[in-house]
Amino acid sequence: MSTPSTGSTAPVIGIVMGSDSDWPVMEAAAQALDEFEIPYEVDVVSAHRMPREMIAYGEQAADRGLKAIIAGAGGAAHLPGMLASVTPLPVIGVPVPLKYLDGMDSLLSIVQMPAGVPVATVSVAGARNAGLLAARMLAAHDGELLARMRDFQQELNDQATEKGKRLRAKASGAESFGFGK
Numbered sequence: 001m002s003t004p005s006t007g008s009t010a011p012v013i014g015i016v017m018g019s020d021s022d023w024p025v026m027e028a029a030a031q032a033l034d035e036f037e038i039p040y041e042v043d044v045v046s047a048h049r050m051p052r053e054m055i056a057y058g059e060q061a062a063d064r065g066l067k068a069i070i071a072g073a074g075g076a077a078h079l080p081g082m083l084a085s086v087t088p089l090p091v092i093g094v095p096v097p098l099k100y101l102d103g104m105d106s107l108l109s110i111v112q113m114p115a116g117v118p119v120a121t122v123s124v125a126g127a128r129n130a131g132l133l134a135a136r137m138l139a140a141h142d143g144e145l146l147a148r149m150r151d152f153q154q155e156l157n158d159q160a161t162e163k164g165k166r167l168r169a170k171a172s173g174a175e176s177f178g179f180g181k
């Protein structure tokens, strides 16, 4: 865990998942937060297998100083929605793909929340975007983080432009329609 721009090392993002078997997918959220030096905590919290602890986690998260929760789960993925029902914090849901159904079950369990209880659902296995979305939420109230997010976006832009250049070189003689000349 690294030092945030606030100078504190207390976790501000909670990364939780229904099982440790979700970690290979969820790790990408932690890596994204590491890139922005945002401190986070990681734990297994299952709505199905440890409902009382799950409720306590959700109820206490804001008072413990967390600013958002990233919740990943596979199959009957009720964890993100149940956390959203007991915390006032933003919850980002990550559908974890399992052996069967290609993650469609996880996606549909997370994405279709009833009005009033929002979960920001990312793509199946989209844990990196979950981390980046959490970073953007924090950046909205943190000028230094906002500047770093802009730098990150510029890097993406530069990389994509470079790929276009290389592609045109490969397809020798092909014209660009204007960008990245």
Ligand SMILES: Nc1c(C(=O)O)ncn1[C@@H]1O[C@H](COP(=O)(O)O)[C@@H](O)[C@H]1O
Pocket: 017, 018, 019, 020, 021, 022, 045, 046, 047, 048, 049, 072, 073, 074, 075, 076, 077, 078, 079, 080, 096, 098
């Ligand atoms: N979907 C949930 C919940 C929940 O939503 O509360 N708790 C565990 N699980 C999921 O069960 C899958 C299999 O878990 P195991 O690998 O431990 O059998 C995992 O993807 C987990 O997220």
